[in-house]
Amino acid sequence: MNTPHVFPPRDAANSTMPDLRVVSAPPIRVFVPRDTAALAVGADAVAQAICDEAAARGLSIDVVRNGSRGLLWLETLVEVDRLGVRHAYGPVYPEDVGGLFDAGFLQGAAHALAHGPTEAIPYLARQQRFTFARVGITDPLSLDDYAALDGFRGLRNALMQSGEEIVAAVTESGLRGRGGAAFPTGIKWKTVLQAPSDTKYIVCNADEGDSGTFADRMLMEGDPYVLIEGMTIAGLAVGAEYGYLYVRSEYPQAIATLEAAIALARQAGYLGADILSSGRSFDLEVRKGAGSYVCGEETALLESLEGKRGVVRAKPPLPAVAGLFGRPTVINNVITFASVPIVLDRGAAFYRDAGMGRSRGTLPFQLAGNLKQGGLVECAFGVTLHDLLYEFGGGSASGRPLRAVQVGGPLGAYLPAAQWNVPMDYESLAGLGGVLGHGGLVAFDDSVDMAKMARYAMAFCAVESCGKCTPCRIGSTRGVEVVDKIVAGQQRSRQIQLLRSLCDTMVNGSLCAMGSMTPYPVLSALNHFPEDFGDAQHVQAA
Amino acid sequence: MRSDAMPDPVPAFTRAATVAAKPPAKPAGKLATTPPDGVDACTAALIASHAARPGALLPLLHAIQDALGFIAPESVGAIAQALNLSRAEVHGVITYYPHFRTAVPARHTLEVCRAESCQAMGGDALADHIRQRLGCEFHGAHATRAVGLEAVYCLGLCAQSPAIAIDGIAHARMTPARIDRLLDPLLAESKDASSIVQGSGDAGHLLQASHREQEAP
Numbered sequence: 137m138n139t140p141h142v143f144p145p146r147d148a149a150n151s152t153m154p155d156l157r158v159v160s161a162p163p164i165r166v167f168v169p170r171d172t173a174a175l176a177v178g179a180d181a182v183a184q185a186i187c188d189e190a191a192a193r194g195l196s197i198d199v200v201r202n203g204s205r206g207l208l209w210l211e212t213l214v215e216v217d218r219l220g221v222r223h224a225y226g227p228v229y230p231e232d233v234g235g236l237f238d239a240g241f242l243q244g245a246a247h248a249l250a251h252g253p254t255e256a257i258p259y260l261a262r263q264q265r266f267t268f269a270r271v272g273i274t275d276p277l278s279l280d281d282y283a284a285l286d287g288f289r290g291l292r293n294a295l296m297q298s299g300e301e302i303v304a305a306v307t308e309s310g311l312r313g314r315g316g317a318a319f320p321t322g323i324k325w326k327t328v329l330q331a332p333s334d335t336k337y338i339v340c341n342a343d344e345g346d347s348g349t350f351a352d353r354m355l356m357e358g359d360p361y362v363l364i365e366g367m368t369i370a371g372l373a374v375g376a377e378y379g380y381l382y383v384r385s386e387y388p389q390a391i392a393t394l395e396a397a398i399a400l401a402r403q404a405g406y407l408g409a410d411i412l413s414s415g416r417s418f419d420l421e422v423r424k425g426a427g428s429y430v431c432g433e434e435t436a437l438l439e440s441l442e443g444k445r446g447v448v449r450a451k452p453p454l455p456a457v458a459g460l461f462g463r464p465t466v467i468n469n470v471i472t473f474a475s476v477p478i479v480l481d482r483g484a485a486f487y488r489d490a491g492m493g494r495s496r497g498t499l500p501f502q503l504a505g506n507l508k509q510g511g512l513v514e515c516a517f518g519v520t521l522h523d524l525l526y527e528f529g530g531g532s533a534s535g536r537p538l539r540a541v542q543v544g545g546p547l548g549a550y551l552p553a554a555q556w557n558v559p560m561d562y563e564s565l566a567g568l569g570g571v572l573g574h575g576g577l578v579a580f581d582d583s584v585d586m587a588k589m590a591r592y593a594m595a596f597c598a599v600e601s602c603g604k605c606t607p608c609r610i611g612s613t614r615g616v617e618v619v620d621k622i623v624a625g626q627q628r629s630r631q632i633q634l635l636r637s638l639c640d641t642m643v644n645g646s647l648c649a650m651g652s653m654t655p656y657p658v659l660s661a662l663n664h665f666p667e668d669f670g671d672a673q674h675v676q677a678a
Numbered sequence: 679m680r681s682d683a684m685p686d687p688v689p690a691f692t693r694a695a696t697v698a699a700k701p702p703a704k705p706a707g708k709l710a711t712t713p714p715d716g717v718d719a720c721t722a723a724l725i726a727s728h729a730a731r732p733g734a735l736l737p738l739l740h741a742i743q744d745a746l747g748f749i750a751p752e753s754v755g756a757i758a759q760a761l762n763l764s765r766a767e768v769h770g771v772i773t774y775y776p777h778f779r780t781a782v783p784a785r786h787t788l789e790v791c792r793a794e795s796c797q798a799m800g801g802d803a804l805a806d807h808i809r810q811r812l813g814c815e816f817h818g819a820h821a822t823r824a825v826g827l828e829a830v831y832c833l834g835l836c837a838q839s840p841a842i843a844i845d846g847i848a849h850a851r852m853t854p855a856r857i858d859r860l861l862d863p864l865l866a867e868s869k870d871a872s873s874i875v876q877g878s879g880d881a882g883h884l885l886q887a888s889h890r891e892q893e894a895p
Contacts, residue, residue: 176835176850208837347793350834385740385777386833388846423733424740426775429831443735443761445774461732503837505798510837533799542794578795578836589794596793596831 163196164242167215167222169272171204171357172389173350178229179212185233186214193237203358205272206512207259215254218244224254259528264490265514266498267475268351271358277396279404282361288406290477294369295414299329302373306476308484310496315341315432315469316544316573316649318495318562321476324466327456328374331464338370338379338418339441339460339467343425343432345384346545348576351500352470354512356383356390359474360397361406364420366473368407369480370466371418379418380460382437384425394422429546429600433648434467436602447602448648469574471500492518495561495572503529505578506538517561525556525579536581540589540665544573546596547653549660550586570656586665591619593657601650607642608651614638615658622669632669635662717756720745729760735771739778748779784819784826786864788812789843792829795836804840807854811861824865 168174168183183199190197207213210226214236223244225236232249239247251257265271274281282288294302307322328336340363344352356363367379383391398420401407409417428446430436435449438460459465475497479487488496495517501524503510508530513519525531525538532538540550549570551558558564565572580589594615601608615638621631639655646652662669717725721742728738738757742749749772758768772778790805812820812827819826835841838850844860 172833172848173835173838173850176841176848177838211838344834345832347791347832348795348836349832350836353834386830386843423737425777426736426740427777427830428775440736441733443733443771444767445770447774504795505836505839507837512837546794576836578798580798584798589797592794592797600831 161196163198165198165200165217166242167200167202167217169204169211169213170201170276170389171211171354172387173204173208173354174211174213175389177211177227181230182212182214182228182233185230189233189237195237195242197242200275202274203271203276204354204512205254205260206268206354206514207257207509208511209509210251213254214241216242216244222254224251224257225249226251259509259511259513262528263514264498264516266478266487266490267362267471268355268359268500268512268514269478270362271354274359276358276360276393277400279361279400279406282359286481287361287477288365290480291365291368291406292412293480294372295412295416297372299373299375302369302480303329305479305484306373309479309487310484310491310494311472311475311479311487312495312562313468314471314475314499314574316346316571318572321468321472324456324468325370325373327454328376328464328466331457333464335461335463336374336376337460337463337465338367338374338376339438339455339465340367340379340381340470340473341432341434341437341467342381342383342387342390342470343437344387344470344574345429345432346547346574346576348504348542348578349502349545349574350504351502351512351575353387353390355470355474355500356387357393360394361401362474362477363394363470364397364401364407366476367420368411368418369476370468370473372416374464374466376466377417377419379420380441381420381422382425382431382441383422384431385427391422391424398422428602429596430602430648430650433650436648438465438467445602447604448650450647471574490516492516492559492561493563495563499560499572499575501560502574502576503579504576505542506532506534506581507579508533515560518559520556521551521558521560521577522556524560524577529577529579532579532581534581534583536583538579539582539584540580540586540661542578542580542589542657543576544571545576546593547571547649547656548573548576549656550589550664551660552664569660571653586661586668587619587623587670588668590658590661590669591616591623593654593661594619597650597654605645605647605651607645608647608654611638611642611646611651612654615642615654619658625670628670632662717750717753718746721750721753722756725756725760734761735763735768736775739772739775743778747783748781751780784823785867786825786845787828788825788861789828789830789833790816791831791833791835791839791841793832793836795832796840799839801840804842804852804854804857808857808861811858820865822865824867825861 166186168179187199205213212228213224213226214228215222215224225241226249228249236247239245241247270285303322303325306325311321312318313321342352381394405412407419411418423441425431431440431446433448434455436446438455440446441460455465455467457464491497498514498516500512500514502512513528542548542550555568558568562572594612597612601612603609618631618635622628639659642651643655724741728734739749754765754768758765790808812825814820814827816827816829833841833843833848835848835850840852841850842852
């Protein structure tokens with residue numbers, strides 16, 4: 137596997153190469169993202185072409201490799217800073233670069249790929265970016281950029297507070313775990329704070345394995361310091377001095393960015409034995425996963441960190457009492473930790489004021505699958521699924537009608553059009569028999585075969601089951617067989633009864649969400665799209 | 679405050695620089711003891727440098743596979759001894775995680791995402807095309823062993839499905855035509871053995887070819 141590219145932060149470059157051209161016009165800043173989503177469609181070649189073209193024309197430009205704005209259908213999204221306003225062009229491929237220069241894009245001129253000022257693009261303008269406030273705007277490794285946009289203010293506040301005060305602020309903010317289980321973060325932290333132990337750990341679950349989700353990856357690649365800051369605040373809150381970031385091996389760019397950011401933060405005194413001369417100590421390291429989906433389950437992740445097979449632990453004890461290496465451990469998702477600095481900076485009330493019901497603050501929704509405008513949309517809880525699919529997503533990419541949307545990853549339910557008016561918050565989704573999970577939406581058009589998707593859910597569970605509990609390990613394989621029989625029309629109504637009974641066993645008898653939630657996509661597909669499973673009348677009779 | 683070594687700045691934007699910046703495969707420094715039978719010096723050195731870390735096994739296995747391309751079954755005993763584990767425990771961990779390999783891989787690894795979002799955007803048809811092109815199933819390899827085919831469950835590029843990765847470098851918005859442009863040079867390598875270069879799976883330069891022309895089916 138190739139070592140991913142780590143772009144040097146501009147601060148470091150500037151410190152060794154003082155800019156002697158300050159008296160003349162400063163070079164025009166051009167932003168070309170370094171997020172994997174951009175690299176995967178040729179952003180490096182675009183950046184190179186822009187540099188080459190500028191050199192050939194004798195123009196002075198400063199190419200900044202920023203994170204992604206999250207308008208992923210427009211990647212590679214190139215931005216030009218014109219008098220402090222950034223103008224967007226995209227999707228740019230290398231062969232477009234000459235034409236962009238000809239049209240005068242360095243002056244923000246019109247072009248077929250131009251979208252005007254980036255911040256005014258409705259997709260972005262309608263969002264409420266708390267956690268992703270800096271992503272796409274800054275150079276991810278620049279400490280100057282981070283500090284200039286309120287970075288480390290939460291940490292500085294936390295350093296002046298007691299652990300109890302920090303935990304109280306997080307509790308009051310209403311922040312709930314963003315990994316999917318939505319457990320109140322403050323309560324988890326309080327348990328660890330009160331657990332008597334001389335050694336405690338902070339663990340970040342960055343094993344973002346759900347299909348249709350990429351918010352963790354975008355944040356780690358686009359604003360790693362906010363995650364480092366959030367984990368450091370957690371350490372100060374509960375009295376932990378060491379943390380681990382468990383990142384999946386499928387995210388090499390995120391791992392490289394985090395490792396570089398940790399080294400820079402340590403060098404600048406934000407991590408280490410004496411954080412900002414406070415006498416407090418906290419440090420971090422990145423650990424790489426190895427392709428196991430179930431390691432996204434918190435206890436399996438802890439097993440994996442300990443160097444074992446990623447097999448789920450029975451609870452209790454909770455990780456907050458006996459977690460990593462048997463010590464009290466705060467384990468939270470990337471977005472949870474990254475949401476903490478703004479709470480400590482702006483206050484619990486500021487965060488809590490967004491959202492609806494018991495779902496406070498914002499959630500970065502991820503629009504994926506068959507959508508015209510896929511990308512990241514951070515909004516307060518309560519936006520409807522329909523708005524996300526059509527107002528933001530622009531409908532299907534294929535031009536055919538949308539038919540089903542899976543919300544919350546591979547263990548989330550498939551929702552039919554009749555349910556798309558649901559407001560997106562934890563309780564509303566649960567009311568429909570679904571889950572909001574990590575906020576990923578995967579849209580399918582009318583060419584989808586929902587029996588095939590139900591079979592896939594069981595097959596995926598069979599591949600990824602850790603094998604510890606029987607309902608998940610064996611139930612998933614039996615589930616594939618039963619779906620096959622239903623589709624083949626072998627004793628269809630009896631097999632459907634059997635599938636429901638099997639799902640009931642898996643829901644109630646599995647140790648973790650892998651086995652207990654695989655029935656969500658299976659049963660929702662069966663209930664809402666019975667025609668795909670064969671004779672609709674038989675299905676409804678069952 | 680610790681002053682850890684900073685990563686070297688990489689001057690260019692190209693992926694070629696990424697490959698060039700790859701750290702040397704074998705760590706420097708000599709071993710104090712002769713490695714046990716069946717364990718090469720590189721593995722032994724990595725065992726020595728990782729053994730004291732808490733939860734050392736996964737980082738050690740990653741380090742060995744990154745350096746050698748796979749984890750030789752012969753090294754299980756030495757790993758177990760150094761970490762005070764049973765051979766069964768080490769074997770169990772290696773075989774539990776899909777990322778770890780115990781045999782020499784094909785020269786290049788093509789990972790094709792098989793998850794829901796890619797299925798929603800024609801991923802199954804793309805996978806069929808790839809299987810046919812390589813003449814192998816998943817977990818298999820092209821007859822020349824130029825390219826091995828693996829399934830991956832999500833590369834985090836779900837808004838730009840379908841996605842694949844070649845030697846860990848991700849490519850999104852794939853079509854059969856685009857995947858052929860990426861595979862052609864890798865498969866051509868095997869016809870001219872002298873041109874085989876480790877790490878040449880970086881096919882990013884191909885993306886400089888016109889994209890919009892490829893949009894037509």
